[in-house]
Amino acid sequence: MSSSQLLPFASDYMEGAHPAILKRLTETNRTPMPGYGTDAISEAARAKIRAACQCPEADVYFLVGGTQTNATVIDALLASYQGVVAADTGHISLHEAGAIEFGGHKVLTLPHTDGKLRPEDVDAYLTAFAADGNRDHMVMPGMVYISHPTEYGTLYTAEELRRLHAICQAHKVPLYLDGARLAYALACPENDVSLPLIAACCDAFYIGGTKCGTLFGEAVVFPQKNRAPHFFTIMKQHGALLAKGWLLGLQFDTLFTDGLYEQLGKPAIEAADTIRKALQEYGYRLFFQTPTNQIFVIMANEQLEHLAKKVSYSFWEPYDDAHTVIRLATSWATTDDEVHELTRIIKELAQ
Amino acid sequence: MSSSQLLPFASDYMEGAHPAILKRLTETNRTPMPGYGTDAISEAARAKIRAACQCPEADVYFLVGGTQTNATVIDALLASYQGVVAADTGHISLHEAGAIEFGGHKVLTLPHTDGKLRPEDVDAYLTAFAADGNRDHMVMPGMVYISHPTEYGTLYTAEELRRLHAICQAHKVPLYLDGARLAYALACPENDVSLPLIAACCDAFYIGGTKCGTLFGEAVVFPQKNRAPHFFTIMKQHGALLAKGWLLGLQFDTLFTDGLYEQLGKPAIEAADTIRKALQEYGYRLFFQTPTNQIFVIMANEQLEHLAKKVSYSFWEPYDDAHTVIRLATSWATTDDEVHELTRIIKELAQ
Amino acid sequence: MSSSQLLPFASDYMEGAHPAILKRLTETNRTPMPGYGTDAISEAARAKIRAACQCPEADVYFLVGGTQTNATVIDALLASYQGVVAADTGHISLHEAGAIEFGGHKVLTLPHTDGKLRPEDVDAYLTAFAADGNRDHMVMPGMVYISHPTEYGTLYTAEELRRLHAICQAHKVPLYLDGARLAYALACPENDVSLPLIAACCDAFYIGGTKCGTLFGEAVVFPQKNRAPHFFTIMKQHGALLAKGWLLGLQFDTLFTDGLYEQLGKPAIEAADTIRKALQEYGYRLFFQTPTNQIFVIMANEQLEHLAKKVSYSFWEPYDDAHTVIRLATSWATTDDEVHELTRIIKELAQ
């Protein structure tokens, strides 16, 4: 079934690339390039990312998708006997089909708070592990994984990120940030976590492309040089090394030219704000209060039947026998017309 | 260092996509699509591939790159205690950074003959394994892997493929064909192995896109329905599931419209033939006789120094203290001008 | 530091083997045997286990230790993309150092109730998974793991086991029972779960030896013939195949001669009952009510300091700032004198 007739709010990866990217792809299509990201455009993209993150020594690599990136980075940073700490709602915990365990590593889950790990919970967990008399029979926490925005669309504060960093440092455990939707955090007025702050607080992070304007692609940043030796080979071993690596370099070079990456999410945030306001105005209940481009709303099952005829949305979870939580996602590609039409439908259904 | 000033013969993945693909990408860029290959274009591409392979029940999946595809398919078809039989020159044996072993499986190598597995060697190996009193302490061969064309640019004959099929059937071991460069086999006058024959002889195979006209992407075909249960999840687990799956569907839909895939390699074969003739005419020795788009030639190291200033080529292996084997590859994108210029340089160097 | 001067209540694996086993080991020490469990004594042991479990077609294998057994059985029964459902307190969840994940499989945890999985929770989980729209992006539950007695010393009822069996059957998911301490369940008056019932309800289980009278060793039973093809090779692959396999066969042959296995735990249960009564009489609080050979008691930290000089016990977890939960374990080897002395010390400390 094609969803092309429906209003596209199912996810933030329903359309192709930002027009600036498509333009450059077209221009360079017949220019011969060396493979595997050794080309000049990829090198330029790396330099721009280092500058934007204010970490001039960083190693930067380009991979194709989020699950692949998480599995590869986590495998690179963990020793064979270590696991990765994550919120129970983390993408690596729930929705990566066991890609982390496929690499031999356990995901050590902590209960989430609004989709986030609380610094004090991480500290308590790492402290308890170190004190546990049975720790040598257990999986050692070798890394902390967070996502920003989270899978629930929520945001860490700068203060929380700094505390997580301090706690990880104190326990000698690296901190890794999954930025699949990072552009939507950066575009959000509430957000006070900048790229340089992320680079200062994390041992590794990735800047999401797939959901943020590229056709595909994620940029991994290790702020400290040679933090992950032989990462190129590890990428190859994970099937994560793109032959035509310049396709990734070119996309990120475009996103990091003239600050595009930091502006690209703005229409998505504005669209989401408009939709949230409309939902509340017309009496719907939000499941979470989220400031970014994902909206979680509780709808009567009867309403959903009507909605499904006109709007493509994501099922989230059952709420009760008569209601369901759904997710509506805006993106860099969301248009005013689409928002207008959606709010009209919402209003209609509320009556 | 950009290689854009050099004549591009280092590999067959130095340029972007066939213009027909780029055109469609541009046209559909802002059309909303559902994710993960569930879109209508991917479905259409699957139907066209089934038709071209004359296997109407086939399961068809799209992945991003060759190593990823090999690792995912091999993992899907092997039991945990089985390994995959391959030529010692096979891509999975040598140049995938241990991606197969990362999934827990041994690559069981047999000596190659011109880059190929000889059917009689495979038969002898499988027969010997079954008779070995220690076989329960050994890795059971659970699959045979071949590539067509091979890593050396050579081709299996239809007769060889039929014999391999019969041997695999007799031993109840699936046969898997890596078609990373399949378009160049199909375009080669010497080749008598068609897509329907491959589908009739193999339990799984992939139709290469990355080296054959797409930006990226490989199409996996399981001719028998449900031969690899839960392959979608296995792809996700391997980080091989593209969010914007329609990008892959669209590219293969284009290649399998009006027989483009089977014609696309012709200029590459003609170019390679011209270059081979020139090399021999000017007194160079070919390292292998190969009929497809890869040319392996022995050059004096002194000549190479000069060549490197004008041509981008691949180092293959040292030949002796004074000579080196290099690879020149043509592709769908190779132009007459490039061939003409290369033959001119070759002639010049020979004098 | 030797603990040999302390009263041995730290665990149920502090002494060697039941005297009957040691006697036979001594008798057969110089009798040549074929390797890897292909000997006649191992075969006799298998026959006796089949008889005791009333499953005449069962495949029986002998492995060395519990973690090894769990990892090998779970790997044998799961497909590569599946995980194993367990209580969050399960041995495989917490105390096997990631051995299951090392094999590529996720442990899917559910909250425990007294160390047990509740049948209704398992049903709800499996039902919810089947209904989850994102299930193809998640780890498929491919097995349910329980332990009997549990890690908390509690017991499933026959009714609960039958319900778990019915639920697993309905969802087509195998049920696996870890019987590391099974002898102590069988010796417990409260227990109504017999070996034949376990064999009727489970797709695989193991009969614990290490904690139940052998020097080492666990007996895996697959009640249905050929339920785990090539399990011998899988054992080898896991490093779990003992060269002198008859050492395992001999021990289990002894335990399953004249019903020794079912009687061996009785002194341990009686000892534990005596200790539990004493603890309660002298005003200590039990952390769990458990009927088997493990006793979990809350002690003041001050008391523990004194206890540690005379008794070897296990730290379990902190209770509050001033108290700690400890475990005392009895075993087949616990003597009346030891119990008497322990109760005397407990009384003394309480005053």
Add this chain to the structure above:
Amino acid sequence: MSSSQLLPFASDYMEGAHPAILKRLTETNRTPMPGYGTDAISEAARAKIRAACQCPEADVYFLVGGTQTNATVIDALLASYQGVVAADTGHISLHEAGAIEFGGHKVLTLPHTDGKLRPEDVDAYLTAFAADGNRDHMVMPGMVYISHPTEYGTLYTAEELRRLHAICQAHKVPLYLDGARLAYALACPENDVSLPLIAACCDAFYIGGTKCGTLFGEAVVFPQKNRAPHFFTIMKQHGALLAKGWLLGLQFDTLFTDGLYEQLGKPAIEAADTIRKALQEYGYRLFFQTPTNQIFVIMANEQLEHLAKKVSYSFWEPYDDAHTVIRLATSWATTDDEVHELTRIIKELAQ
């Protein structure tokens, strides 16, 4: 079928333990001990091994069997993207059912010479890898594995071991020695490789127990302190941590008391020499010239039929249509009577 009526020459693990071990097992059977090798006897055994190897800082661990030990040590020393170099006849290459690959690592094979790796071949391989332009797409050699005696019963010379050590040092690749049958090397007049030399040349090695006088067990030695951090946890993760660890410690403590380990193999070597002489005297052809306790002899298939009625031996490989290579193994337990009877049968069959 019991082989107890046949003369036991099938392997060197057909009988139980050296009487001195059995005696101590019996004496300590009811002495309570702490688990997992933390007991005083294991500590004493470690001290004696350090002294015998003249490496006072060594970390020493006890594991149960050879395949398990190889898999655990190799996994501990390799990075995730590295493989282990071995002879194509190495135990890890052929007869461990893929245990190394199960841990994610490739076995990188080199052709053997009499079952050994030639130092110059290792040097050439490591040098070629470092020079290979494609090395980042390949499995990096992260370790060299040798066995002493080899699987073919042959021995490295002290000079060869020193050269391998120097080569490994030059390439910064650790050297690991599998000493499954080390006692038979140490007892062999030809051997000039001592325990201190092994400790001086290797980053890790194991002293075999299973084939050399224990019921089971291998002692891993890392001559440099903390060479394999968290090895205890890695053992647990591999299912290689024995609960009653003192059983291993006690056996090695016995073997390393009064130099027992270095003398124990002498009768086996003398027996093997007698048998080799008899075979040659009666006109049989040896397949290899081996100085240790394994004898490889070519027999007519007709002769084998008769031999099989009286002697338990190992099939090695077919020689030609009418002949087969078999292996006869002596051990610490081989008696003069058995040797006498075997030579009588051999003589008889030759006539």
